[in-house]
Amino acid sequence: MIRGIYVIADNSIVPDKSHLELAKSALDGGAKIIQFRAKDLNRREFYKIALGLARLCQGYQALLIINDQLEIALDAGAGGVHLGADDLAVERAKLLAPNLLIGRSTHSLDEAIEVEKSGADYLAFGAIFPTQTKGRPTPIQGIEQLKEVCAKVKKPVVAIGGIKRENLAEIKRAGASAAAFISEIVCADSISGRVRELIKIWQES
Numbered sequence: 381m382i383r384g385i386y387v388i389a390d391n392s393i394v395p396d397k398s399h400l401e402l403a404k405s406a407l408d409g410g411a412k413i414i415q416f417r418a419k420d421l422n423r424r425e426f427y428k429i430a431l432g433l434a435r436l437c438q439g440y441q442a443l444l445i446i447n448d449q450l451e452i453a454l455d456a457g458a459g460g461v462h463l464g465a466d467d468l469a470v471e472r473a474k475l476l477a478p479n480l481l482i483g484r485s486t487h488s489l490d491e492a493i494e495v496e497k498s499g500a501d502y503l504a505f506g507a508i509f510p511t512q513t514k515g516r517p518t519p520i521q522g523i524e525q526l527k528e529v530c531a532k533v534k535k536p537v538v539a540i541g542g543i544k545r546e547n548l549a550e551i552k553r554a555g556a557s558a559a560a561f562i563s564e565i566v567c568a569d570s571i572s573g574r575v576r577e578l579i580k581i582w583q584e585s
Contacts, residue, residue: 381443381459382413382502382536383479385578386560389433390417394566399429400436402566409575413558415462417447430456443481450477455497462504470498482537487519489529496533504560505529507541508551511563523554530555548578549585 387406391398416433418426418559430446434457437444445460446453450473460481462475473482481501483491486492495503507518508526518541530537536557543551544564551559561578568574 382483382538383557384413384559384582385411385575386413386415386538386540386558387411387575388415388560388562388585389566390562391566392419393563397566400432402571403433403436406565406575407436407442409572410579411575412440412442413445414442415445415447415560416458418526423452429507430458433482434458445481445483450480453477453480453582460501465537470495470500474499479537485540486529487521489525489532492529492533492537496535500535502536502538502557503533504538505556506539506560509542509544509547510540523550526551528557529556544580545577548581550563551584553584 387402391397391399391402399416414437416430416528430452434444444458445462446458447462448464448467450461450468454477460483462483464485470482470484483502483504484495484500484539485504486495492503492505507520510520511518526539538558539551539556540560543559543561548559565571565574
């Protein structure tokens with residue numbers, strides 16, 4: 381299920397576009413995984429958007445993953461939740477939501493191994509390349525570290541951080557199951573066209 385192009389619908393760097401607009405354009409381009417991330421919304425607004433995204437993704441037979449908010453993922457009918465280091469423990473999330481896909485962010489080989497042991501269904505690993513999407517410098521892991529993580533864990537690895545058209549093939553060759561994108565997609569003149577281009581690169585790599 382976690383494979384290929386993983387689109388993070390986050391409008392913090394393109395505030396003139398709504399999360400639903402970003403997601404629909406990506407889905408029109410063939411995206412099958414959408415993660416909803418919005419750090420600055422209140423709970424009510426977050427839930428309202430999550431509900432709309434869940435309906436949208438259902439119509440495209442795509443997987444919706446909610447960032448951080450397990451209860452909202454359940455209530456909105458999403459397919460998964462992605463947890464950060466300061467969020468609910470994976471073990472607890474699995475107890476509360478046994479039917480949801482549970483993902484976790486990791487930033488080292490040791491973290492990746494620990495997250496796999498905790499029962500996560502997949503893990504995100506990065507930042508692979510320099511990125512400022514989160515608004516602060518992020519430690520760079522690099523391709524060699526990604527290769528090591530992919531070789532040592534059996535669960536799907538989503539590479540994240542600074543991934544672009546030019547280095548996507550390198551990500552796949554390193555063994556990643558999927559590649560996550562924010563700015564490369566949401567800032568494109570044609571989001572649908574960019575997603576189609578990335579899917580083609582992935583399939584041909």
